[in-house]
Amino acid sequence: xxxxxxxxxxxxxxxxxxxxxxxxxxxxxxxxxxxxxxxxxxxxxxxxxxxxxxxxxxxxxxxxxxxxxxxxxxxxxxxxxxxxxxxxxxxxxxxxxxxxxxxxxxxxxxxxxxxxxxxxxxxxxxxxxxxxxxxxxxxxxxxxxxxxxxxxxxxxxxxxxxxxxxxxxxxxxxxxxxxxxxxxxxxxxxxxxxxxxxxxxxxxxxxxxxxxxxxxxxxxxxxxxxxxxxxxxxxxxxxxxxxxxxxxxxxxxxxxxxxxxxxxxxxxxxxxxxxxxxxxxxxxxxxxxxxxxxxxxxxxxxxxxxxxxxxxxxxxxxxxxxxxxxxxxxxxxxxxxxxxxxxxx
Amino acid sequence: xxxxxxxxxxxxxxxxxxxxxxxxxxxxxxxxxxxxxxxxxxxxxxxxxxxxxxxxxxxxxxxxxxxxxxxxxxxxxxxxxxxxxxxxxxxxxxxxxxxxxxxxxxxxxxxxxxxxxxxxxxxxxxxxxxxxxxxxxxxxxxxxxxxxxxxxxxxxxxxxxxxxxxxxxxxxxxxxxxxxxxxxxxxxxxxxxxxxxxxxxxxxxxxxxxxxxxxxxxxxxxxxxxxxxxxxxxxxxxxxxxxxxxxxxxxxxxxxxxxxxxxxxxxxxxxxxxxxxxxxxxxxxxxxxxxxxxxxxxxxxxxxxxxxxxxxxxxxxxxxxxxxx
Numbered sequence: 001x002x003x004x005x006x007x008x009x010x011x012x013x014x015x016x017x018x019x020x021x022x023x024x025x026x027x028x029x030x031x032x033x034x035x036x037x038x039x040x041x042x043x044x045x046x047x048x049x050x051x052x053x054x055x056x057x058x059x060x061x062x063x064x065x066x067x068x069x070x071x072x073x074x075x076x077x078x079x080x081x082x083x084x085x086x087x088x089x090x091x092x093x094x095x096x097x098x099x100x101x102x103x104x105x106x107x108x109x110x111x112x113x114x115x116x117x118x119x120x121x122x123x124x125x126x127x128x129x130x131x132x133x134x135x136x137x138x139x140x141x142x143x144x145x146x147x148x149x150x151x152x153x154x155x156x157x158x159x160x161x162x163x164x165x166x167x168x169x170x171x172x173x174x175x176x177x178x179x180x181x182x183x184x185x186x187x188x189x190x191x192x193x194x195x196x197x198x199x200x201x202x203x204x205x206x207x208x209x210x211x212x213x214x215x216x217x218x219x220x221x222x223x224x225x226x227x228x229x230x231x232x233x234x235x236x237x238x239x240x241x242x243x244x245x246x247x248x249x250x251x252x253x254x255x256x257x258x259x260x261x262x263x264x265x266x267x268x269x270x271x272x273x274x275x276x277x278x279x280x281x282x283x284x285x286x287x288x289x290x291x292x293x294x295x296x297x298x299x300x301x302x303x304x305x306x307x308x309x310x311x312x313x314x315x316x317x318x319x320x321x322x323x324x325x326x327x328x329x330x331x332x333x334x335x336x337x338x339x340x341x342x343x344x345x
Numbered sequence: 346x347x348x349x350x351x352x353x354x355x356x357x358x359x360x361x362x363x364x365x366x367x368x369x370x371x372x373x374x375x376x377x378x379x380x381x382x383x384x385x386x387x388x389x390x391x392x393x394x395x396x397x398x399x400x401x402x403x404x405x406x407x408x409x410x411x412x413x414x415x416x417x418x419x420x421x422x423x424x425x426x427x428x429x430x431x432x433x434x435x436x437x438x439x440x441x442x443x444x445x446x447x448x449x450x451x452x453x454x455x456x457x458x459x460x461x462x463x464x465x466x467x468x469x470x471x472x473x474x475x476x477x478x479x480x481x482x483x484x485x486x487x488x489x490x491x492x493x494x495x496x497x498x499x500x501x502x503x504x505x506x507x508x509x510x511x512x513x514x515x516x517x518x519x520x521x522x523x524x525x526x527x528x529x530x531x532x533x534x535x536x537x538x539x540x541x542x543x544x545x546x547x548x549x550x551x552x553x554x555x556x557x558x559x560x561x562x563x564x565x566x567x568x569x570x571x572x573x574x575x576x577x578x579x580x581x582x583x584x585x586x587x588x589x590x591x592x593x594x595x596x597x598x599x600x601x602x603x604x605x606x607x608x609x610x611x612x613x614x615x616x617x618x619x620x621x622x623x624x625x626x627x628x629x630x631x632x633x634x635x636x637x638x639x640x641x642x643x644x645x646x647x648x649x650x651x652x653x654x655x656x657x658x659x660x661x662x663x664x665x666x667x668x669x670x
Contacts, residue, residue: 066626092629162517167602167619169419169627191420195627198418203519203613204602206623213487218495218517 030301035063036070036083039171039226040107040289043324044083047317051309058305067171068195074101074292080302082292085171086178086195087271099294102340103270104310105333107326108259110227110250111175111285112237116215117142117157124238125150125247128183128276128284131240134161134222136186137201142220150241157220164214164223167204169195175287176224179275183284227255228325242284243276250283252327258282260330270333270340286327295343303344310341393645400639402632411639417604419624424636426643428604432521432614433647436596437589439525439610440532445582447529448536452578455537456544457566468541475534483595486527491518491599494526499611514609517601522610524600528592532585539584543577544570575662583655590648593618617644 041064048060065073067084074082075096087103113126130147133139139146142156166173178193191197205214208229215223215235227250230237239247248254261279266272276284293310297303314334321328329337403411407424414425451471455464495518502512547570555565571578601613602623617640628634 068627068629071629086629089629160515162515167597168623169625171627194420195629196419196624196633198416198420199603202603203517204615204623206597206602210598214519217487217492 037067038064099296104291105288110255114237115222127241132184159220162221163202254283255327258286396642403635403639429617433616436524440528440589443529444533448533452540479595483598486599519601528589539581543574547573
């Protein structure tokens with residue numbers, strides 16, 4: 001190569017090299033990897049970004065690969081912490097020998113029954129009997145006497161109900177089936193609660209978007225979706241009668257109230273289902289979603305960052321929750337969450 | 346590997362220097378390509394091995410009954426593959442029934458009968474179709490195919506052929522028929538593209554000889570060109586079948602995802618690939634995970650058996666074909 005060219009090459013490379021070095025200098029000192037639930041992923045991404053802006057030295061990467069995968073990755077130790085829409089079972093917890101898993105509730109959410117019926121002037125009112133009946137197949141038509149009794153003002157069509165459920169395993173399905181198991185003995189014995197279940201009837205669709213797509217297209221159908229998804233997409237959804245006997249519309253307040261209602265007698269490890277919670281205006285198909293944090297983190301700087309993040313998440317972080325249509329945690333749960341941070345060593 | 350190299354190299358050349366060997370080139374090329382070819386074999390074996398190991402729990406618990414059980418209950422941990430095997434085979438068969446006549450017919454037209462310019466334009470479009478990602482086909486199916494089927498297609502089938510058990514039951518739009526149709530759309534570009542290449546590769550002399558004997562254009566095409574290209578055509582069909590068996594995204598979007606065995610094509614069903622994609626990421630119990638892996642193993646063997654049948658078919662037709670010629 002001609003010397004002049006080579007000098008020019010060096011000169012042109014110089015700024016790039018400096019730039020690369022500067023970038024390397026600004027790289028976060030501590031990178032933390034987490035994985036898990038997809039339902040809270042939007043708020044988690046937002047939180048981790050915001051936290052990184054406030055603490056440039058720390059970066060938390062979150063992969064939303066599903067609650068089950070989050071739990072598995074945590075058990076195998078490939079991730080620093082996990083996230084899940086359902087609490088870990090005793091059996092799963094007993095298999096982790098190196099540390100104990102602490103459950104930190106982060107936000108609450110609701111699951112709503114959405115439907116496609118022409119010419120209704122008010123939302124349909126559902127009870128635990130009618131929802132279980134529709135999904136079990138004991139209620140086959142919209143103008144069933146049970147449904148009509150709760151909706152005296154509505155003219156429900158004389159049409160078969162097309163039932164839609166999630167086909168992919170999901171926390172949303174867990175909440176829905178957990179609620180049905182609590183309120184219907186028949187559901188509990190025949191089907192049970194889980195992220196995937198053996199559905200007695202209905203069409204399966206993938207994801208919230210799949211369920212809403214199928215419901216929107218199919219006349220006289222019913223499906224269940226996350227509250228935030230229904231709100232963002234303007235889907236009609238019904239009221240559900242809670243344990244106190246009130247028909248409640250799902251929104252941030254009624255979900256938070258369900259969380260508060262269940263929080264009073266919450267176990268110390270936060271592993272609690274808040275479906276069918278007490279409280280006058282509590283929405284009955286509600287849930288927490290959790291971060292799963294090991295109680296022993298050997299790397300001191302990682303531990304500091306995670307504790308710092310949890311503090312921040314339970315404080316200023318909660319104020320960003322409503323903007324993304326999640327329900328913030330009730331005060332009592334926040335206070336108890338703060339106490340649990342000290343258990344991380 | 347060292348043993349292989351020794352076998353490949355004749356004794357006298359083993360004594361020669363390595364540099365000489367390199368300069369010769371042939372041996373090196375031989376060895377390198379052998380390694381590449383062996384890697385295909387290795388990957389296949391590795392896939393089978395991994396599937397076998399990770400499905401141990403499920404195999405031990407259910408044994409052969411796994412293949413014949415119709416229950417899929419993740420809560421009670423009862424797992425059976427039959428509805429999924431049925432759904433996979435049925436949708437693929439439907440797809441082939443639609444796509445093979447369509448694809449082979451189109452290929453014959455494009456290679457033999459169409460004017461060159463039209464043929465080139467069509468071929469370009471077909472190759473474009475083959476490159477469309479499956480999720481796009483799935484979306485198209487959800488937003489156009491399924492509503493059309495529910496409003497027009499399925500009511501029509503029920504009215505005209507409702508006496509047949511395969512066209513009974515409510516018209517949901519989603520189901521075996523929708524999945525079979527979208528699979529047909531997805532595989533027929535492959536069938537056209539490869540069949541056309543095979544037909545074009547038939548020597549000119551074959552056609553000329555047929556024409557010289559007094560055959561019409563169609564007779565020469567049907568009796569001479571197509572039989573000559575049948576290996577390529579069969580190959581294209583089985584490539585299409587392989588894609589249909591393993592297709593996941595588009596199928597799960599339109600099949601209804603209900604693990605049941607129903608005779609009606611209008612009913613919802615499920616396929617192996619679809620249930621794996623749906624449930625794998627959220628499978629929390631080990632047995633559930635193991636059963637899903639075993640389903641993968643079943644799909645692997647299913648594909649292998651069908652490919653074996655393809656080979657047999659090729660052997661059979663070749664013998665018959667050579668006898669006739």
